[in-house]
Amino acid sequence: MPDTPFAPVILGNEPGSFPHSVLAERHPAIIRQVRDAFPYGPGQHRALDELLKSCTQGTIEPLPDGAPDRGRWLDWSLSDHTGRSWYDVPWLWSESYFYRRLLDAVGFFGPGPWQGVDPFRPAKRAELDAPETDEELAALDGLRDLPEQERARALLHGSLWGNRADLGFRLSAAGAEAQEPAPALVADDSDTLWSLLPPDGAGTLVLVADNAGRELVPDLLLIAHLLAEGRTARAVLHVKPHPYYVSDATTADMADALRRLRAAGGAAADHARVLWSAMTDGRLTVRAHPFSCAPLPYAGMPDDLRAEFAAATLTIVKGDLNYRRLVGDRRWPPTTPFREATAYFPGPVAALRTLKSDVITGLSAATEAALVAAEGQRWRTSGTHALIQTDPSGQTHPQ
Numbered sequence: 074m075p076d077t078p079f080a081p082v083i084l085g086n087e088p089g090s091f092p093h094s095v096l097a098e099r100h101p102a103i104i105r106q107v108r109d110a111f112p113y114g115p116g117q118h119r120a121l122d123e124l125l126k127s128c129t130q131g132t133i134e135p136l137p138d139g140a141p142d143r144g145r146w147l148d149w150s151l152s153d154h155t156g157r158s159w160y161d162v163p164w165l166w167s168e169s170y171f172y173r174r175l176l177d178a179v180g181f182f183g184p185g186p187w188q189g190v191d192p193f194r195p196a197k198r199a200e201l202d203a204p205e206t207d208e209e210l211a212a213l214d215g216l217r218d219l220p221e222q223e224r225a226r227a228l229l230h231g232s233l234w235g236n237r238a239d240l241g242f243r244l245s246a247a248g249a250e251a252q253e254p255a256p257a258l259v260a261d262d263s264d265t266l267w268s269l270l271p272p273d274g275a276g277t278l279v280l281v282a283d284n285a286g287r288e289l290v291p292d293l294l295l296i297a298h299l300l301a302e303g304r305t306a307r308a309v310l311h312v313k314p315h316p317y318y319v320s321d322a323t324t325a326d327m328a329d330a331l332r333r334l335r336a337a338g339g340a341a342a343d344h345a346r347v348l349w350s351a352m353t354d355g356r357l358t359v360r361a362h363p364f365s366c367a368p369l370p371y372a373g374m375p376d377d378l379r380a381e382f383a384a385a386t387l388t389i390v391k392g393d394l395n396y397r398r399l400v401g402d403r404r405w406p407p408t409t410p411f412r413e414a415t416a417y418f419p420g421p422v423a424a425l426r427t428l429k430s431d432v433i434t435g436l437s438a439a440t441e442a443a444l445v446a447a448e449g450q451r452w453r454t455s456g457t458h459a460l461i462q463t464d465p466s467g468q469t470h471p472q
């Protein structure tokens with residue numbers, strides 16, 4: 074990435090914009106949802122009242138003394154943003170801090186009886202247990218007799234479109250789920266992606282997961298396929314170290330999804346066996362790195378994570394939020410080459426994302442023009458378009 078990117082960082086302070094609506098409407102709705110999720114006590118309700126007031130009308134406050142991650146947040150610019158309106162700091166930062174404070178309010182970080190209780194768990198469980206999940210898993214049996222390449226492609230698309238299953242998104246985009254799936258890929262670098270995962274792959278695939286439930290299930294199926302077919306020797310699944318953006322996957326969600334696959338029978342259970350045994354012998358590992366919940370773009374990743382991505386044959390980055398973090402949460406001209414925005418990334422990287430926020434790179438001028446002609450700017454946030462973008466070059470990029 075150029076040292077001084079010319080695209081402005083996205084803030085939430087423009088009334089009528091998507092980021093503003095997230096801060097002004099989605100966050101209060103999430104607080105309401107959390108209040109309903111568990112029989113919290115008066116202290117938790119008071120803390121939620123205070124958070125509601127702070128995040129809609131107030132300013133950013135420091136973390137409480139003794140917060141286990143206070144030092145980390147200070148490194149992540151907390152002091153610079155303290156005292157400022159939630160709307161006036163980078164939107165990515167503001168949203169991330171909202172989830173951090175929400176967890177405080179319900180006692181997630183303890184000490185106390187609510188320590189470690191995920192406030193979003195009921196919503197995530199309901200989705201995983203929904204009949205639609207059964208239907209999707211049963212459909213897997215129909216793939217069994219297809220040639221490997223077709224199965225691989227179907228599973229890649231399952232993982233891609235699984236990103237529409239985002240519980241936070243549904244809070245503010247009622248109806249998006251009900252629409253016909255828009256098949257339109259606004260960018261499709263899948264051939265390059267597959268070239269990095271050849272049938273005799275000896276390397277490591279890293280998949281940076283996004284949502285639990287109906288997104289994580291197809292992500293796991295894709296990993297199972299790649300391991301079983303020898304397209305990768307090892308895989309690392311990055312999940313969040315704590316609940317985040319409502320539906321983001323944690324280790325507990327991964328375990329729930331895997332148990333769900335195992336219980337489904339048929340091809341789903343076959344995939345579960347592959348994953349279970351790969352976890353047992355270490356070919357599949359799970360990581361919950363603190364930076365996965367950082368309010369910063371990946372360009373600011375710490376050295377250990379950089380080394381991990383550098384060593385991978387391919388890193389697949391899932392979802393909208395991870396895309397914002399991958400390319401930088403900025404108002405890029407849409408034709409900015411994806412490879413320019415990811416030039417800092419230390420290894421080959423691919424993004425699988427449905428479009429749910431304003432950020433976009435890597436469109437051809439013709440694609441952008443067609444989208445604008447058909448929908449104005451709505452295509453950016455409607456969740457009905459998707460992309461597969463690949464930057465195979467890693468460190469060999471000219472910086």
Ligand SMILES: O=P(O)(O)OC[C@@]1(O)O[C@H](CO)[C@@H](O)[C@@H]1O
Binds near residue numbers: 095168236241395429
């Ligand atoms: O990362 P995901 O699950 O695909 O999407 C996250 C999301 O719903 O939340 C953000 C707004 O809160 C947007 O980036 C996006 O719309």
